[in-house]
Amino acid sequence: MWTWFHRLASPPSFYVFAGRLAPWLLGAALVLLAVGAYGGLVLAPPDYQQGDAFRIIYVHVPAAWMSLFAYTVMAVAAFIALVWRLKLAEVAVVAAAPVGASFTALALVSGMLWGKPMWGAWWVWDARLTSELVLLFLYLGVVALNTAIEEPRAAARACSLLAVVGFVNVPIVHYSVVWWNSLHQGSTVFRLGGPTITWNMLWPMLVCMLGFTLFFGYTQLVRMRSELLMRERTTRWVKTLVANA
């Protein structure tokens, strides 16, 4: 098990392994997203208060979930990169930031589109919205820092430090609706006493969340692969790879 793990952590074998795994992840993600979209847009009944407008949760909640999940993945990879100096973890940090930023932006935009008709305002400065916006800027900070430092490994480690320090914000985003009075609703799914949503409305959301997660896994593998090629372009395994292609 450990030897397998060690071998996988070396760039050439990861490159091959990720190349084989990525299409499967993409396929599974697309199937799940299709099922989730059908379940959410067609099968789920309209909400007693919000009618059909509630259906935006099938985009908004998975995107918001991914904004936190991707940051957690990035922060864990960053921690590994700092402590064990694993090249693969450094690549994972750099690869995750732009995708996480996109999910965060999607969560913010879909939330605004939802907030205008339901609350009556595009945006309010309550704790949930503000901390999610800070999360977006933290992602963008990692992206900017990575582009600013020329030496890739030094850049990745600087990004890792920033990602680890910024992780403080993740629990704040999640618990903001518990700790503070906010206009944003409380947690529907991850809460004490179980979800407050009926099953026929909940399952498409869970399917969409899983679909988003697998899609993130797919982008992560593809982006890590290309990042590895770029970083290792002077090594022998990349040269053989290119020569054989």
Added chain:
Amino acid sequence: MMTRRRRRLAAVSVLVLGVGAAAALALTAFNKNITYFYTPTDLYEQHITSHAVMDLGGLVQKGSIVHGAGMEISFIVTDCTRTIPVRYTGVLPDLFRDGQGVVATGRLNGDGSFVASRILAKHDSSYMPENVAARVKQADAEGRRNCGEFKSMQPTSASVAPLVRAEKHG
């Protein structure tokens, strides 16, 4: 001479102490609560009579909505413990209705009422189809279930008791 292990121990204890102290301070702050809006209980118990612009959150009390001339409207905001009458003139969000959570921006009037300049609807965290909602509504005629979303500051025993009863009830 300090060994490497002792130095590491010192670093870890500083870290643990610091994070613990930060958590304790943050918890104290949560206890005093920092709010996007005040509930009627907050305004009552903190003896807030400031005429400054502030946000008031709570449920629209069932049957309290009175439409006046034009776009004028008045209703009562409740957090299941205290109530405050609210007056407003303007456009209301689609979700505004009896028993709905609202956040009103405005100021306290001298007569103990609240004059709002903007009303936003705060929907609760539950989603259900109409038929399920009808059953839930029957069991929870006063809408107390929804009061959980409106947390008051430093709840005293007097203000907690009705909420606890309401939870058992719901």
Added chain:
Amino acid sequence: MTGALWTATWAVFAREFKLALRERAEWMQPLVFYVLVVLMFGLATAPGDPALRTFAPAIIWVGALLAALMGLERMFRADLEDGTLEQLLLAPVPLAPLVAAKILSRWCVSGAPLVVLGPVLAVALGLAGVPISVLVAGLLLGTPTLMLIGAFAAALTVAVPRAGVLLPVLVLPLMAPVVVFGAGAVRAAGQGLPAAAPLYFLAAELVLAAVLIPWAAAAALRNALE
């Protein structure tokens, strides 16, 4: 060893303090900048506009934040260029306390004056009703946090040739809570509402930053020099 650590930390603090005081522009400029930025708001609004009072807490805090950004780029760059940073890295004591000493000295020179100027500027903006204690307590708790966060970003970008634009991008999201709670406390106090909660939050952030950031900044400096 413990003795050596204290000696080294004190030496770094004293050196930084002396250097900064001799370089008058270094500590004068942020202060002049702070005063000018805040007064510009007074000039830009109509005389006696009541809106200025409403925005005064925000202006005072954003001004303090901008002043804390000034000269940030040079904080470790100068030490990198003249080789001091390498000496600190090679010293037989951990780097984090030395970095903490440097940050503390920077606060004493250009952070503490912001705390003193705050109430004066508050009066200039017509914010007369606010208890000065809340404003001063907020600035006292908030400005060191601003300095700490700024130092972390400066350490991350120490080897980046033109970090001028990058620094605010890195620093502002981390500084946002300080401004939210700092200005929030003043606003609440000005409206006669309780202001203790935001002050406690500022204290929590300060403690967290003081514990984590010297360590993180030291790691960033070591990384940049490798």
